[in-house]
Amino acid sequence: xxxxxxxxxxxxxxxxxxxxxxxxxxxxxxxxxxxxxxxxxxxxxxxxxxxxxxxxxxxxxxxxxxxxxxxxxxxxxxxxxxxxxxxxxxxxxxxxxxxxxxxxxxxxxxxxxxxxxxxxxxxxxxxxxxxxxxxxxxxxxxxxxxxxxxxxxxxxxxxxxxxxxxxxxxxxxxxxxxxxxxxxxxxxxxxxxxxxxxxxxxxxxxxxxxxxxxxxxxxxx
Numbered sequence: 001x002x003x004x005x006x007x008x009x010x011x012x013x014x015x016x017x018x019x020x021x022x023x024x025x026x027x028x029x030x031x032x033x034x035x036x037x038x039x040x041x042x043x044x045x046x047x048x049x050x051x052x053x054x055x056x057x058x059x060x061x062x063x064x065x066x067x068x069x070x071x072x073x074x075x076x077x078x079x080x081x082x083x084x085x086x087x088x089x090x091x092x093x094x095x096x097x098x099x100x101x102x103x104x105x106x107x108x109x110x111x112x113x114x115x116x117x118x119x120x121x122x123x124x125x126x127x128x129x130x131x132x133x134x135x136x137x138x139x140x141x142x143x144x145x146x147x148x149x150x151x152x153x154x155x156x157x158x159x160x161x162x163x164x165x166x167x168x169x170x171x172x173x174x175x176x177x178x179x180x181x182x183x184x185x186x187x188x189x190x191x192x193x194x195x196x197x198x199x200x201x202x203x204x205x206x207x208x209x210x211x212x213x214x215x216x217x218x219x220x221x
Contacts (some may be wrong), residue, residue, distance in 0.1 A: 001172065001193045002030075002193065003188065003193050003195075003217075003220040003221060004030035004031065004172075004193060004194045004195070005029055005030060005031075005194075005195055005197055005202065005213065005216055005217070005220075006029075006030065006031035006032065006033040006064045006174065006194055006195065006196050006197065007020075007024060007029060007032060007033060007196075007197045007198075007202045007203070007209075007213075008033040008034075008035060008176075008196050008197060008198045008202075008203075009032055009033065009034055009047070009055070010033075010034075010035045010046055010047060010198075011198045011199050011202075011203040012203065018058070020209055021055075021058060021059050021061075023208075023209045023210050023213070024059070024061055024213075025059060025060070025061060026210070027210060027213045027214070027217075029061055029213065030061075030062070030194075031061065031062050031063065031064035031086060031194070032055065032059065032061050032062070032063055032064060033064045033066060033176070033196045033197075034047055034051070034052055034055070034063055034064065034065045034066065035047060035066050035068065036048065036049070036052075036065065036066065036067050036068065036069060036079075037068040037069070037141075037142065038068065038069040038070060040069070040070050041068050041069050041070045041090065041092075041093050042068045042141050042142035043142055044142045049078045049079050049080070052065065052079060052080050052081070053080045056080055062084040062085050062086070063081060063085040063086070064085070064086045064088070064174075064194075064196075065079065065081060065085065065086065065087050065088065066088045066114070066135065066176065067087065067088060067089050067090070067093075068090065068093075068141050068142070069093060070093050070094070071093070071094050071096075072089040072090070072093055072094055072100050073089075073094055073096050073099045073100035073103055076100070076103050076104065076107075081104075081107065081109050082107060082108050082109055083108040083109065084109070084110075085109045085110065086109065086110045086111075086112050086132070086133060086174075087104045087109050087110070087111060087112065088112035088113070088114050088133075088135045088174075089101065089104070089111075089112070089113065089114065090113075090114040090116065090141075091113055091114065091115060091116075091119055091123040091124070092116055092119055097113065097127055098126065098127050098130065101113065101127055101130040101131070102130060105130060110132035110133060111130050111131060111132055111133075112131065112132060112133040112134060112135050112174065113127060113131055113133075113134055113135070114134075114135040114136075114137060114141075115134065115135070115136055115137060115155070115159075116137050116140065116141065117137055117138070117139070117140055117149045117151070117152055117155075121155070121158060121159050121162050128163075128166060128168055128171075131168065131171050132170075132171065132172065133171060133172040133173065133174055133194065134159060134163070134171060134172075134173055134174070135173075135174040135175075135176055136152060136155055136156050136159060136173060136174070136175050136176075136192070137152070137176055137177055138152040138153075138175050138176065138177035138178060138179070138183075138187070139176075139177030139178055140177075141176075141177075146177060146178055147178060148177065148178040148180075148183050149177075152175075152177075153186055153187065153190045154190075156173060156175060156187060156190035156191045156192050157190045157191050159173060159191065160173060160190070160191030161191075172193055172194055173191055173192045173193060173194070174192065174193075174194035174195070174196065175187045175192040175194070175195060175196065176196040177196075178198075178200055179195050179196055179197060179198060179200065179201055180200035180201055181200070181201050181204075181215060181216065181219055183200075184201060184216060184219050184220055185219050185220070188219075188220045195216070195220060197212075197213075197216060201215075201216055202216060
């Protein structure tokens, strides 16, 4: 399965966003990770729907939109997404997970379910046929800069085994939360293939974004 990087634009200095996108395109970045938080499902507000509209006007890179919002099925119509984009909704955020994932697929996008650290893999049981990917939160969602929850590495391995056993070996596994250079290697070994790069990797201040992306590629290849 192809190893892919999805830089989190929440971590970009917005005054340097244009330059960052140019580097993403130059380096063949697969997705741009966009976190949308509503202040209810998680105790934080971040990027909004208009930001996605503007972003899509200025890059050909597909979006990886992570909805940390309550009742996402009621808000999908607000968001500009389509073929090639990933839309991730939390299992914990709605009693209508099947409805939310189905609505994403109907618009031609790829559907992803998200598991918080405390949410069991069994939550996916009745929506497996709708999934293109599963996002494993390796920290509790809401804020950047948290420490990796070690047990989530075992969860990634168990999820990969579960999907393969059920006949869904095509379903990708994304990891989000303290995806440092060191942890990315461990996450890959556990079974992940999409890595959300933040302040501890792609946007590390110890090197340029271009250098950081090259370093991440070498680690996860």
